Amino acid sequence: MTVRAQFNVDRLITNGEVALHYEDYVLSIQYFSQAISLKPYLYQPWQYRGVAKYFLDDFIGAENDATHALQLNPYVEELYDLRAICRIRQKKFDEAITDYTQAIRLNPRERNYRYNRAICHAEKKDFSAAQLDADTILSRWSDFANAYTLKAELYLQSADTLKAAQWLDEGLKKDPYSIPAWQTRAAISLSRKQWKAADEQLSQVIHLQPTVANNYVNRALARYNINNLRGAMSDYDMAIDLDPNNFLAHYNRGQLRMQLGDDNRAINDFDFIIKLEPQNFLAIFNRALLNDRTGNLRDAIRDYSTVIAQFPNFWYGLAQRAKCYRKLGMTAKAELDEFKILKAQNDKHFGIQPRWSKNKRKEVRKRSEIDPEKYNQLVEEDPDEMPKEYQSPYRGKIQHRSVSDDFMPLYTLSFFRYKNGVQSKQLYCQTVEDFNQTAHPRHNLYINCNPQALSEQQSTAFFALEDTITAKIQQTRDTKQLTALLLQRSVAYTILQDREAAINDLTAALELDSANVLALWQRAICYSQAVAAKTTLHSTSMSNKRAIDDLNSAIKLQPDNPYLYYNRANIFAQQGEYDKAVNDYTEALKIDSHLAEAYYNRALARQKLNASKEQDIQSDLSRAGELGLFKAYSILRQQTKKKK
Numbered sequence: 001m002t003v004r005a006q007f008n009v010d011r012l013i014t015n016g017e018v019a020l021h022y023e024d025y026v027l028s029i030q031y032f033s034q035a036i037s038l039k040p041y042l043y044q045p046w047q048y049r050g051v052a053k054y055f056l057d058d059f060i061g062a063e064n065d066a067t068h069a070l071q072l073n074p075y076v077e078e079l080y081d082l083r084a085i086c087r088i089r090q091k092k093f094d095e096a097i098t099d100y101t102q103a104i105r106l107n108p109r110e111r112n113y114r115y116n117r118a119i120c121h122a123e124k125k126d127f128s129a130a131q132l133d134a135d136t137i138l139s140r141w142s143d144f145a146n147a148y149t150l151k152a153e154l155y156l157q158s159a160d161t162l163k164a165a166q167w168l169d170e171g172l173k174k175d176p177y178s179i180p181a182w183q184t185r186a187a188i189s190l191s192r193k194q195w196k197a198a199d200e201q202l203s204q205v206i207h208l209q210p211t212v213a214n215n216y217v218n219r220a221l222a223r224y225n226i227n228n229l230r231g232a233m234s235d236y237d238m239a240i241d242l243d244p245n246n247f248l249a250h251y252n253r254g255q256l257r258m259q260l261g262d263d264n265r266a267i268n269d270f271d272f273i274i275k276l277e278p279q280n281f282l283a284i285f286n287r288a289l290l291n292d293r294t295g296n297l298r299d300a301i302r303d304y305s306t307v308i309a310q311f312p313n314f315w316y317g318l319a320q321r322a323k324c325y326r327k328l329g330m331t332a333k334a335e336l337d338e339f340k341i342l343k344a345q346n347d348k349h350f351g352i353q354p355r356w357s358k359n360k361r362k363e364v365r366k367r368s369e370i371d372p373e374k375y376n377q378l379v380e381e382d383p384d385e386m387p388k389e390y391q392s393p394y395r396g397k398i399q400h401r402s403v404s405d406d407f408m409p410l411y412t413l414s415f416f417r418y419k420n421g422v423q424s425k426q427l428y429c430q431t432v433e434d435f436n437q438t439a440h441p442r443h444n445l446y447i448n449c450n451p452q453a454l455s456e457q458q459s460t461a462f463f464a465l466e467d468t469i470t471a472k473i474q475q476t477r478d479t480k481q482l483t484a485l486l487l488q489r490s491v492a493y494t495i496l497q498d499r500e501a502a503i504n505d506l507t508a509a510l511e512l513d514s515a516n517v518l519a520l521w522q523r524a525i526c527y528s529q530a531v532a533a534k535t536t537l538h539s540t541s542m543s544n545k546r547a548i549d550d551l552n553s554a555i556k557l558q559p560d561n562p563y564l565y566y567n568r569a570n571i572f573a574q575q576g577e578y579d580k581a582v583n584d585y586t587e588a589l590k591i592d593s594h595l596a597e598a599y600y601n602r603a604l605a606r607q608k609l610n611a612s613k614e615q616d617i618q619s620d621l622s623r624a625g626e627l628g629l630f631k632a633y634s635i636l637r638q639q640t641k642k643k644k
Helices: 002-021 025-038 043-055 059-072 077-089 093-106 111-123 127-140 145-157 161-174 179-191 195-208 213-225 229-242 247-260 263-276 281-293 297-310 315-327 331-349 358-362 430-438 456-475 479-495 499-512 517-532 540-557 562-574 578-591 596-608 614-626 631-643
Strands: 412-414 446-448
Touching: 002 025, 002 043, 002 499, 025 043, 025 456, 043 059, 043 077, 059 077, 077 093, 077 111, 093 111, 111 127, 111 145, 127 145, 145 161, 145 179, 161 179, 179 195, 179 213, 195 213, 213 229, 213 247, 229 247, 247 263, 247 281, 263 281, 281 297, 281 315, 297 315, 315 331, 412 479, 412 517, 430 479, 430 517, 456 479, 479 499, 479 517, 499 517, 517 540, 517 562, 540 562, 562 578, 562 596, 578 596, 596 614, 596 631, 614 631
Parallel strands: none
Antiparallel strands: 412 446
16 A cells, blocks of 8 residues: 555656646646645655746745745755745845855856846845856856846946946857847947947847847837938837737837828827827827828817817917817817917916926826927837846746747547637547447547646546546446446546556557557557657657557558548657658548648648758648648748748
């Protein structure tokens, strides 16, 4: 019983690690919580559960788990690193410094601990301590370019831009591809109004990091000031293309279009800004001027009135509204505005001009200057502290991921219907249909290749389903029914990331029925996914060989099943045998020409083969996008931009 308990806990931890690898954070937390309940004196489940909570932005819970793990084993440096990065996210810099100090005692050769501690000192405005850490890093790791950038930022905090620029130049000699160094260098040039230098430096940043909208916004500002209006407009267009909700890009593009006489499209930009920020009075006034120019006088009056209600002594606004009133024949209202202007001018002459109160200033957003007289100037983002890049393995984004060129996953048996982000449907396979009609008890199987992260309720439901099927298996003596139950339980295990148990069930099912195509199919999936998760369950070469053997056997039994060819192609691609992968994807598409994933993966496999024609690759991507796999269009666009 002791050995079995140890085995169960090890299995729970392994399953949790696999779920963590596949970003099923809620599921991984459940596995680690079960392990903790069985053996609360092991520090690893506390550590891994803290990592999962960190990725879910539960920094407080992650810090608590890391603290508990440290109470169990205070000699693991990674635990201090985990707790420190959680504390940094909560702006608890003193505690983070304490953790990094302890981590440095345990491992003084780890560079990132000193680097992160230096940034924490800088956040606390303790620049002398930060300088000391930075100097230590440079004395031991002189090729670490980020340390030079850190030194530059520390001098910038002290308003010494000359030394900051010198350190940045030194860092760029060590690493000419350091994005933070180029960004900081460009920021110094912008602050000094060295527009040409800023343009060149931001061009370097964009070359190294072409998908960040703010880089284009900043370069557009530099280009505007050197009278490169075409280049500035192009940068604003690109920024909006990358980030459709970018405030600065829309506002400044509207200003630029306004100056160039492109009034109608400028109105569209200011419409967007006002929808985003209904109280942005400078944008409202600019739209009023544009409506005035284009003859939309009543809309112009509406916008002028909104601004004047906020700034009653804005003479230019009153004068413009009076002109609109006169054009519409509303003479009485025009004269009333003109009288207000005359009275204000007299008040100024006699020294009794009203001023804005502090409360009035607070009513206006601080994204730009509050002076309505500067309505026609480009907007810069409010000054803020430069974001710090902490060096840690726990950094990572789980949302808003950029499109990558990874192969689409295998087609697997599942209890979830197929979804590709655009449509939900049931993929057809006669063998699966026959199984669903004959299996008792009936838990319908579907074909899916987009596994989803489980919610807490779904995880609980699948654990309950697993227990229900297990009870049925223990009561069943009929061979056919037992085979069906083992297959269903293996699917539940696969969804719960417990592939070893799934393989055991599928092997037992194949001992009862060696010609069971679904069992061969699903076991190949489990072997392949074990390789992708890098578990110690099986070696990579052995798992891939077993997966291909199972698929070969299944294809002999059912040569008209496109999903089997697709899956075998994926495993070939995983092994780098792209020519075999292309052949199998082609075979799958001969049987079913509507497999979007097969077109997509064949395009990627062809891309790996230098002899492939670009036209064939683009054709496959286009077809995949047409069939609903919209990710293909992003890859297609990346290829087009690369070609240009």
